[in-house]
Amino acid sequence: MVRGSIGAFATCDHAMASAILSDSKRFGSFAVAKHKPIDTTVHDDEGRRLIVPMDDSFLSMDPPDHTRLRRMVAPWFSPRAIRQRTETIEAMLEEILDELGRRGGWDAVNDLSVRVPIRVIAAFFGIGEDNYEDFRRWGGIIGTSVDGIRTMSDLRDFRRMLIEMRDFFNDLIVKRTAEPGDDLVSFMVQAAPEGEPLTGDEMIATCGVLLGAGFETTVNLIGNCILTVLGHEDVRQRLLSDPDLIPGAVEEVLRWDAPVQYLLRVTTEPVTMAGVDIPADAPVFVVVAGANRDPRVFGDDAGELDITRPNSRKHLTFGDGIHLCVGAGLARIEAAATLRVLLRKFPDLQLADGAQRRPTRVVRGMTTLPVRQPVAG
Ligand code: HEM
Numbered sequence: 385m386v387r388g389s390i391g392a393f394a395t396c397d398h399a400m401a402s403a404i405l406s407d408s409k410r411f412g413s414f415a416v417a418k419h420k421p422i423d424t425t426v427h428d429d430e431g432r433r434l435i436v437p438m439d440d441s442f443l444s445m446d447p448p449d450h451t452r453l454r455r456m457v458a459p460w461f462s463p464r465a466i467r468q469r470t471e472t473i474e475a476m477l478e479e480i481l482d483e484l485g486r487r488g489g490w491d492a493v494n495d496l497s498v499r500v501p502i503r504v505i506a507a508f509f510g511i512g513e514d515n516y517e518d519f520r521r522w523g524g525i526i527g528t529s530v531d532g533i534r535t536m537s538d539l540r541d542f543r544r545m546l547i548e549m550r551d552f553f554n555d556l557i558v559k560r561t562a563e564p565g566d567d568l569v570s571f572m573v574q575a576a577p578e579g580e581p582l583t584g585d586e587m588i589a590t591c592g593v594l595l596g597a598g599f600e601t602t603v604n605l606i607g608n609c610i611l612t613v614l615g616h617e618d619v620r621q622r623l624l625s626d627p628d629l630i631p632g633a634v635e636e637v638l639r640w641d642a643p644v645q646y647l648l649r650v651t652t653e654p655v656t657m658a659g660v661d662i663p664a665d666a667p668v669f670v671v672v673a674g675a676n677r678d679p680r681v682f683g684d685d686a687g688e689l690d691i692t693r694p695n696s697r698k699h700l701t702f703g704d705g706i707h708l709c710v711g712a713g714l715a716r717i718e719a720a721a722t723l724r725v726l727l728r729k730f731p732d733l734q735l736a737d738g739a740q741r742r743p744t745r746v747v748r749g750m751t752t753l754p755v756r757q758p759v760a761g
Contacts (some may be wrong), residue, residue, distance in 0.1 A: 385660040392667040393489070393660070396674025398681045398700065400657060404670050406705035408446055411649035411668060414705060415439035416744060434546040437592025450706060452580060453590060456572055457710060462510060466713045467695050469504070469530060473718060476503055479723040485729060489736055489756035492610045493603065493749075494728075500718050501602035503759055505595055509556060512566030522549050527600025530746045551596075553588045568594075598711045602718055604643035604742070604749025605634075609719050610726065611753060612637050612689065614735045619691055624731055625722055633691040634719045639682070639699035640689050645673040645748050646704060667686055672700045673748070732758050 385395045399446050404411045404604045415424070424432045438444065442453035459465065480499055484490045502520050506512070511519070525545045533539050545583070556569050564570035583592070612698075613633070623629055623674050654754065655662045662668065668734055676699045677686040690696075702709035709715070736754040 385658045385662075387660060387662075388589065392604055392669060393662050394669040394671055394695050394700065395657075396671045397658075397677040398678035400548055401670045401672065401675040401700055402704045404657075405647065405700065405703055405707070406654075408706055410652055412446070412652045413444035414650050414667070415444035426539075426546060428543075428550075431542050431664075434543065434593060435588045436546065437549075437589055437596040438530060439587040440585070441593035441596075443593050443597060447706065449661055450520075451584060454706075454710060455623050456575065456582065457568065457590060457594065460568055460571075461714060463713060465496050466717055469507075469714070470721060472507075473500070473504065473721045476500070478729075478750040481725055481729050485757075489754060492755045493607045494752060496722070497606035497610070497753075500600050500606060500722060501653045501715075504714065504718060505598055508568045508594060509591065510560075510565045510569070512554075515552075516550070518548065519599075521596050522546070523599030526596035527603075527747055528744055531681050531744050532615060547724060549592055550588055553591045554584065556591075557584060557587055559716055583692070592712070597709070598715070600747050600749075601643050602711075602715045604747055605715055605719050606636065606722050607642060607750045608636045608641040608748070609634055609723055610755070611735070611739070611750060612641060613723060613727070614688065614733060614755065619689070620731075622726070623723065624727055629691060630720050631716065632693075632696065633718055634723065635696040635699070636689060636691045636693055637719075638701045638716075639676045639696045641748065642676055642699065642701040643675045643747055643749055644701055645746060647672045670700075672703075675700050713718070730757060733756060 385393055385396070385400060387393050395404070404534050405541065412482070415436075422469060424436070424439065426436065428434055430664045441474060442450045445453065477500065484495055490496070498520060499516075501515050502523065505523075505529060506519055522545050525541055529538075529542055533542055553569075557573065560567065560570040561573050564574055569587065569591065571584055613623060617632065649668045649670060651662050651668060653664050676682070679686045682693070682695065683700055702712040702715075733755050736756040738752060738754045739750060740752045742749050
């Protein structure tokens with residue numbers, strides 16, 4: 385645990401990171417911190433407070449509200465529900481890659497990676513293609529906003545997006561209340577009479593956090609997986625000769641090239657950790673990417689990529705404790721299915737020039753990853 389010059393604390397130690405993430409009583413969410421350096425509330429033109437998915441959803445809540453709201457979405461992420469989705473995801477990938485195969489080169493992020501989670505998330509709400517573009521834009525804005533909003537123009541975009549998203553989900557709630565289907569919004573609306581009813585704002589925040597937490601992160605995981613495989617010929621050859629190694633490879637990419645680099649907590653009371661006194665209301669950075677390379681857990685070669693590493697799964701990329709990512713199983717399936725179908729259809733795919741990293745801090749991945757098929761002969 386180290387103390388930075390601006391009064392913030394940080395750890396890269398795996399045991400300490402895990403302990404902090406598992407102790408939501410003493411290390412609370414930044415969104416509900418008592419003393420915040422800046423006011424993060426946003427209002428519409430009529431002065432109504434706008435729902436900010438990452439701050440107002442169960443992602444930032446403590447029990448019992450966290451338990452009540454997480455329970456609403458949990459059945460949609462059960463191993464059985466995810467297994468049922470696998471076939472649909474692979475069929476969708478076949479279709480996308482058949483289309484891309486007709487081109488000589490394409491962008492593995494914008495033409496492929498973004499299309500997978502957006503369709504999967506839209507399916508939760510029973511939404512079709514017409515809304516993919518909006519979902520993609522909203523998901524992208526929420527994803528980058530976790531770094532903090534730095535310019536007035538970013539704030540304007542963020543506010544406009546929150547209004548559009550609120551209006552969209554409000555309309556959807558009205559529609560599904562009148563005519564329920566077999567989607568998550570209908571489930572939330574129908575489940576309400578059995579337990580404590582969800583408010584409209586809670587439903588909007590729940591829908592928003594699935595988009596906010598499940599889109600950009602998964603895009604980056606898929607992009608990082610493709611970059612790793614195409615950038616390491618030995619890895620490509622091993623996966624081509626034994627596709628059963630693909631889930632382990634995805635796990636190792638999650639550890640080694642984590643799409644979420646750090647998480648932020650705020651102390652709710654004074655805490656002493658590893659001899660360091662941390663006062664109440666202090667920001668604590670849990671550096672997941674560092675903990676994922678802690679030699680005490682992953683050995684002296686923790687910095688190396690090893691797709692058969694027996695304990696890659698001990699990474700903290702999906703967090704820990706009560707907020708452990710509810711979509712982890714789904715993200716794993718999406719990435720593994722992408723690699724499986726991609727390698728089957730394009731075993732010789734190559735990286736092309738022009739790859740660019742995202743200029744973000746919390747999420748790590750590529751904004752663009754051009755690839756091309758080798759010219760025959
Ligand atoms: C929570 C990472 C994919 C939905 C989290 C947390 C992390 C994380 C680190 C905990 C945050 C914290 O403790 O502050 C990731 C990564 C993903 C991914 C790296 C992909 C590679 C998904 C997907 C979904 C999803 C696909 C849903 C469609 C959620 C939700 C939470 C969450 C709802 C809040 C859980 C709670 O508070 O109980 N995710 N996530 N995530 N994630 Fe994911």
